[in-house]
Amino acid sequence: MKRSDLPFGSEFSPSQIELARVLEMADEHGGDWHAFEDAVRATYFDNHKTTEYNRGKLANNTKLGMIAYGIIDREAALTEFGQELLLLTNDEPSLYERFAKHILLNLHGMTLVRCIQDMVAAGEVVTLTTLREGLAARGVHYPSGGKHPSMMRLWLAKAGVFVGSRWQVNPHRIEDILGLNPDEFEALADFTPEQRTFLRALANTGERDPQPANKIVKLATATYGIKFPEKSLPKMVLHSLVEAGYITADKTTTGRGAKPFQVAPTDKLIADVVEPLLEQLKGQTDPKLLALLRTPLSDILEEIKEKDRYKAGLALEALAFKIMRLLDMTYVATRLRANQTGGAEVDLVFESARLVFSRWQIQCKNTARVSLDDVAKEVGLTHFLKSNVIVMVTTGDIGNEARRYANRIMADSNLAIVMLDGGDLHNISDSPATVIRAFEREARHAMNLKKLDL
DNA sequence: TTAGTCACTGCTAGCCGCCA
DNA sequence: TGGCGGCTAGCAGTGACTAA
Incomplete structure (x- = not known):
């Protein structure tokens, strides 16, 4: 027994x-x-x-x-x-x-x-x-x-x-x-709000390689609503973080060059911020998924192509986590696991309480095309889950019918539907901070559809 | 072999929500 | 509002294990 x-x-x-x-x-x-x-x-x-x-x-x-x-x-x-x-x-x-x-x-x-x-x-x-x-x-x-x-x-x-x-x-x-509120990480307590959000945005990208500082600023601004100094980023933000040992920042031009600094996280940032963020998920998710979250997005996209459906499904779940972690959303639940769908799709729920409460459904599909039925199923669930946003992510394409249906739903309701296809995933994989560009594009699209007749 | 200990299993009273 | 059924949790039964 x-x-x-x-x-x-x-x-x-x-x-x-x-x-x-x-x-x-x-x-x-x-x-x-x-x-x-x-x-x-x-x-x-x-x-x-x-x-x-x-x-x-x-x-x-x-x-x-x-x-x-x-x-x-x-x-x-x-x-x-x-x-x-x-x-x-x-x-x-x-x-x-x-x-x-x-x-x-x-x-x-x-x-x-x-x-x-x-x-x-x-x-x-x-x-x-x-x-x-x-x-x-x-x-x-x-x-x-x-x-x-x-x-x-x-x-x-x-x-x-x-x-x-x-x-x-x-x-x-x-x-x-x-005490899961990342704002309360002891390591970040002594920094200014700009420095703190810059570090968190950099940590959220999950990348170890150098990235342009201006892209991290854009990600931090979009995620946390913090405004950064336009002319004095190195002086007001970067230098202190370098001195504290959390980032490396390399100037890419000589003299008065205008190119942004290349910034990368140090082992100290990984230990003090990235690992505690992952620790929060311990006990809530499959340990193998946790291991995947420590790898770059490009590796996860490779793993999705695995013939082993379990491995591919786990990678698909990791992909959903990675994208939502980029936006610092809080994981709530997994509604549908990949092992229930033969590794073809996962369905997770995230929340955010920044400024106003919002609940996001994210569906990741490892299929060639997202169909109208796929979107309709998610729209049907929003009433039950009380969610405001649907994020459809696919390694393939978004079908025209699915697009048209999503447009009609957005025009007639207060729902927002974000569509990310294989091309977007490629761009995000190359440069994680570009996730903001994809979400901004979708937001502008939704704004056009929801114009008021005043 | 036996008494003591541990922890799972079964029974059932009472609570709560649903429905007519 | 009362009857009914499902579920929970308090209480008790029981078998496995251990040490003397």
């Missing part, structure tokens, strides 16, 4: 015991697990109308739950993490928040949350039974009929990660708890 990957939580539920109280009991009786179990039994289970044996068993299960959640050891002594929680017993919100962070990062909590979000995005009903299948597909096992996810959800709900109906996730609360 395979052991559960999710922690055992029977009788370790917030509706049965109080976390602060059991922490104090462990502090008092730690090292003598019999005394600890007696204390738990006397406090929570002695009034149960059952046998003495079962009362003891309930207390025993509470202890096992605390061990599984990494709070105490086999002797019921507080672990290092348990000690940390003990210091927070007078501040319940902080106590639950710290516990939730531990569950999310160390006990497959993020996998559970992402699995639920993916299932909701795919229109599946979330129950303990369907969840078991969903988690199994992500390599996380728990026994059939098991309530492990329920206990985990109850603790996460104490920190606000789950709200309202049972399986409703609050993604913004997760950001708060995990």
Whole structure:
């Protein structure tokens, strides 16, 4: 029998015991697990109308739950993490928040949350039974009929990660708890907003080779809405970043030449910014996909041509990630994976809360042509997913019928549909910052279609 | 061999949403 | 508003494993 990957939580539920109280009991009786179990039994289970044996068993299960959640050891002594929680017993919100962070990062909590979000995005009903299948597909096992996810959800709900109906996730609360806002990277804290966004835009390109500084500026301006000094970029932005060891910047002309500096990320930028960005995806995606995200876009485009459908499908998913990361969008869920479509297409959902909230559906297709049906299917999903933007990406061409249909939808509704074909992908691969040009072209096209008759 | 421990499995009361 | 059915989670049963 395979052991559960999710922690055992029977009788370790917030509706049965109080976390602060059991922490104090462990502090008092730690090292003598019999005394600890007696204390738990006397406090929570002695009034149960059952046998003495079962009362003891309930207390025993509470202890096992605390061990599984990494709070105490086999002797019921507080672990290092348990000690940390003990210091927070007078501040319940902080106590639950710290516990939730531990569950999310160390006990497959993020996998559970992402699995639920993916299932909701795919229109599946979330129950303990369907969840078991969903988690199994992500390599996380728990026994059939098991309530492990329920206990985990109850603790996460104490920190606000789950709200309202049972399986409703609050993604913004997760950001708060995990500190996922890249603005808060310690490494970037001392820089000006211009310097910070320049570094992030450069990091988002994923390129190690030198790129023209003006293209990174354009990407940063479009992505973050920050204005850069026109005449003094080196003085106001680049020199400080070079001094801090985050970029190299080479002048390409002598004298008073007007060509832009060639900038490239250093190992320090990769370690302090790029890797933490990828770390955020750990536990949410296939580890092989994470490895692909560390490679240049050109390699991913090559991988898509692989005969192995699994590899090609994974590369297709990586392509969607790469493009949306260029625009610093936040990954929400994968609605349709490549392994469900024989590597032919993937369907992901991203969000952004910059200035106004927007939700983007991105479909990547590894087929010769995007058809009207492909676009129609995505348009149909926007109502269900409450998204504002559809991004259709193909390694082939966009069909004329598909174009005409998208134009009609954009003219008649508030939806924006962005189409990127194989040629665009080639250009983006050569110079990642040119992604902005492709999106600007599509935005102007949409603006023309949506002209008001005033 | 046996008692103790661990962790999965089964049963069921009660909650909640849906529908007539 | 009440009946019904599905789902959750508390409680208990049980078998596997381990150490004495």
